[in-house]
Amino acid sequence: MKIEFIVNAHPDVTRIAVMEDGRLMELIVEKSDEKRIVGNIYLGRVNAVLPGMQAAFVDIGMERSAFLHVSDVRTGVVDAKGFAQSLVDEKPLTAEETGRPIEDLIKRGQEVLVQVTKEPIGTKGARVSSRISIAGRYVVSMPGDPVAGVSRKIGDRKERSRLREIVTKVSSEGFGIIARTAGTDQSEEAFKADIERIVERWKEIGALAVKSRAPMLLHQEHDVVTMTIRDLVSTDMTLFVTDSKEVYTAARNYLKKLSPELAGKIRLFRGRTPIFEHYGIEQEMTGITDREVELKSGGALVIDQTEALVAVDVNTRRYVGRKSQENTILKTNLEAAKEVARQLRLRDIGGIIVIDFIDMAKRENRAAVLARLEHELALDRTKSYVVEISPLGLVEMTRKRVRPSLAQSLSEPCSRCGGSGRVLSPLSASIRLERLLERVSARKTHKSLVISVHPELAAYFMEEDGRRFEYLTGKARLEIELHEDQRLRVDEFRVYSLDSHEEITKEFLQ
Numbered sequence: 022m023k024i025e026f027i028v029n030a031h032p033d034v035t036r037i038a039v040m041e042d043g044r045l046m047e048l049i050v051e052k053s054d055e056k057r058i059v060g061n062i063y064l065g066r067v068n069a070v071l072p073g074m075q076a077a078f079v080d081i082g083m084e085r086s087a088f089l090h091v092s093d094v095r096t097g098v099v100d101a102k103g104f105a106q107s108l109v110d111e112k113p114l115t116a117e118e119t120g121r122p123i124e125d126l127i128k129r130g131q132e133v134l135v136q137v138t139k140e141p142i143g144t145k146g147a148r149v150s151s152r153i154s155i156a157g158r159y160v161v162s163m164p165g166d167p168v169a170g171v172s173r174k175i176g177d178r179k180e181r182s183r184l185r186e187i188v189t190k191v192s193s194e195g196f197g198i199i200a201r202t203a204g205t206d207q208s209e210e211a212f213k214a215d216i217e218r219i220v221e222r223w224k225e226i227g228a229l230a231v232k233s234r235a236p237m238l239l240h241q242e243h244d245v246v247t248m249t250i251r252d253l254v255s256t257d258m259t260l261f262v263t264d265s266k267e268v269y270t271a272a273r274n275y276l277k278k279l280s281p282e283l284a285g286k287i288r289l290f291r292g293r294t295p296i297f298e299h300y301g302i303e304q305e306m307t308g309i310t311d312r313e314v315e316l317k318s319g320g321a322l323v324i325d326q327t328e329a330l331v332a333v334d335v336n337t338r339r340y341v342g343r344k345s346q347e348n349t350i351l352k353t354n355l356e357a358a359k360e361v362a363r364q365l366r367l368r369d370i371g372g373i374i375v376i377d378f379i380d381m382a383k384r385e386n387r388a389a390v391l392a393r394l395e396h397e398l399a400l401d402r403t404k405s406y407v408v409e410i411s412p413l414g415l416v417e418m419t420r421k422r423v424r425p426s427l428a429q430s431l432s433e434p435c436s437r438c439g440g441s442g443r444v445l446s447p448l449s450a451s452i453r454l455e456r457l458l459e460r461v462s463a464r465k466t467h468k469s470l471v472i473s474v475h476p477e478l479a480a481y482f483m484e485e486d487g488r489r490f491e492y493l494t495g496k497a498r499l500e501i502e503l504h505e506d507q508r509l510r511v512d513e514f515r516v517y518s519l520d521s522h523e524e525i526t527k528e529f530l531q
Contacts, residue, residue, distance in 0.1 A: 024257045027300050028246060030265035037249050038302045045305035047366050050430055051245040058083075058137045059423050060242035062153055062226060064101055066235035067131045072124045078146075079135055082236035085146035089135060091123040093150035097165050101132040101230060108164060108227025111220065113195040116152060116165030132235045140424035143328075155222060155240065157215040158251055158279040159204035160188065164223055166197030174202050187212050193220055203255055203280075215279075250275055253402070254283060262288040264296040309367065310428045316360060320353040324364065326428060330373040333361055337379060347386065350379045354390045354414075362397030371403070371422025378414040391416065437511055445512035447481035451489065453530075454514055458497035460529045461516070469519035470499055473506040478514065 025040040032053065039047035051057060065079040068086050078086035097114035098104050107114045119126070127133060139148035154163040169192045171184045184200040191213045192198050198216060226239045233239070242248060246268050254261065254276070261283075263269050269289040276284040290296045297303045308314065314322040315338075323334040335357040337349065361376055376394075381387050387410045394416065398405045405420040424430075434440030445453065454472070461467050474482070482490040482503065494501045509515065516526045 022257055023259050024255075025260040025300075026249065026254065026258065026262070027296060027302060028261070028263035028265065028268055029296050030246075030263060030268050035245055036297070037245065038297065038300070038305075039249075039253065040300075040302075044363075045302055045367065046363060047369075048306065048309065048427060049245060049249060050427065052430075055430075057140065057242065057245065057248075057424065058147060059140055060137065060156070060248075061238060062134065062136045062155075062240035063087075063149070064105075064230050064233055064235045064237040064239055065133050065135050065149070067127055067129050067133060070124055070127060070129055072122060075123050077123060077127055079133060079149060080236050081135065081137075081147070081149065082238065083141070083147065085141060085144075087135065087137070087147040087149040088145070089133075089149050089151070091126070092118070093138070093148075093152060094118070094123060094126050095151045095165070096126070098151040098153060099127050099131070099133050101134045101235075104134055104165070105227040105230035107195075108223045109231065111193065111195070111224065113164035113223075115167075116163075134230065134239075139422065142422070142425050142429075155219050156201070156251065157219045159201055159207055159212055159215045160198045160219070161201060162216065162219040162223070163197040163199075164195060167195075168197040168199065170198075171200045172202050175200070175205060177205075180205055191216055196220060196223070203251075206256070246272065247275055251279075254280075256283070258283060258286055260288065261286055262290050262296070262300075264290045310432055314360065314364060316353070316356050318353060318356055320357065322357060322360060322364065324368075324370075326370070326426065330375055331370050333364075333374065333376045335361075335376070335378050347382055350381055351386045351389070354378045354381065354386075355393050358390050358394040359397050362394060362401065365398075365405075365420055366401050366403070368427045369403075369424065370426050371420045374418050374420060376416040376418070378410065378416065380414040387414075439510060444510065447478055447512075450478055450512040450514070451481065451493070454516075455493060455496065457516065457526075457529045458493065458499060458501075461525070462497045462499055464529075467518040467520050467525060468499060471502045471504055471517045471519060473504045473509060473515040473517070475509045475511045475513065476505045476507060477511045479503055479505045 023042050027038040027040065029036040034050060034052050037049040038045055063081040065081040065087065068078045068080050070077045075091040077089045079089050081087050095116035096119055097116045100114070104114050133151060134153060135149035135151055136153040137147045138150050141147045152163065154161050169188045171181050171188070175181050175184065184204060187209050188198050188200050191209060193216060204212060229239050243251065250272055261272060263272065266289060269287060273284050273287045276287065292299050312324060314324065316322065319338055321336050321338045323336065325332045335354060337353050357378065365374070378390055381390070391407070391410045395407055398407065403421050405418055407416060407418040410416050438444045461470070482493065490503060515524060516529070517523070518525050
């Protein structure tokens with residue numbers, strides 16, 4: 022597979038396009054004012070312990086407290102100072118899951134070592150775990166864990182056996198390690214050097230934790246470009262090109278230390294056209310947040326993101342096939358299965374996902390579609406779990422969510438509809454306002470009002486020589502002045518009392 026990395030560096034945002042065989046498969050975006058925190062390690066302080074939820078809230082120095090579930094609590098690590106000192110001594114305390122209730126493991130006000138596993142999303146704070154780890158180029162190190170294993174993504178049995186022998190030989194006592202896919206074909210010396218670097222970093226983290234007070238950032242993950250190189254760049258890479266001299270220099274220096282054979286593939290783009298336009302990525306990105314995705318056959322996907330789940334609907338649309346209806350549906354579903362997996366990666370969609378494939382009569386066809394979906398998802402570095410396809414053609418699946426989706430990152434709720442996608446009609450909005458005014462009139466405490474509305478709603482009231490507005494004021498028997506406010510939504514209004522000199526909208530709106 023031909024893999025290319027195109028990096029567009031801008032003062033406000035860094036964009037990294039991952040191309041596979043010439044097609045955009047992932048788009049990694051990081052804004053300068055919204056740095057990623059997954060992987061950061063903190064000395065936190067427990068704000069609250071909730072036995073009913075078997076969870077705790079931990080202050081890590083951010084706007085909202087982080088969420089720590091009992092399943093993510095490990096003994097040894099929760100003794101922050103003791104575990105930190107054991108890291109300095111290179112003899113990490115054992116980190117185990119005990120099955121005991123959270124109120125027996127941690128207390129309010131206690132300092133704990135935690136690592137962010139999920140970014141804050143919406144109104145939710147970050148999710149953290151006391152099972153801490155640091156990823157190197159070839160291994161992931163987990164102090165207090167006795168494991169010495171190999172990534173499941175390495176499928177070759179001989180290579181797995183070779184790597185398991187290496188990690189067993191070079192591992193440091195008390196520092197569990199897992200060989201990463203980037204370690205494939207690497208020497209024992211390369212693994213040993215990588216582990217030594219990480220152990221030194223653990224000692225630095227431990228020393229900082231011992232002398233610090235919570236909340237304190239102990240370890241910060243690399244910038245998004247370095248993380249991409251560490252996690253994604255492999256011998257399959259054919260090109261890494263950037264329009265930033267700083268990124269070019271940093272990338273070459275990083276790879277010279279860890280994978281010298283790949284450093285020569287780093288290129289600095291000097292073209293006059295924007296780098297994403299030059300490599301055709303801007304065109305590939307067209308519609309990346311659109312609700313509808315067209316398929317080459319003429320079919321389409323319709324993607325709707327809600328608070329609880331993401332729904333994907335598959336339609337044949339213009340594709341009518343040439344033979345039987347079942348073959349037409351099968352071809353559309355197979356093409357859709359591949360595109361769904363791509364869209365999940367490209368849009369970085371996580372959580373619960375329900376895919377409504379077109380209903381298929383034959384069991385073997387349903388199995389073929391499911392197999393295609395699972396095959397394409399296996400190429401995704403983010404973990405997913407797929408349930409069997411139902412007789413109705415529905416597939417339920419989950420994809421690990423560690424950060425807001427690309428649509429959430431690149432957009433914001435619509436100022437006209439509040440993010441719902443719908444607004445009240447002028448008639449519905451006027452009836453709603455009429456009911457409010459009736460309640461105000463019945464109370465008899467406010468007689469003079471100012472009502473602020475969007476200009477479109479104001480225009481609706483003033484149609485037919487203002488008869489609608491006259492009807493509104495006459496029925497309420499109130500003195501009303503209409504005021505236009507462009508900042509309001511088209512179906513929104515604000516009611517102010519000139520008698521009490523305050524807004525009364527919430528008081529009377531039901």
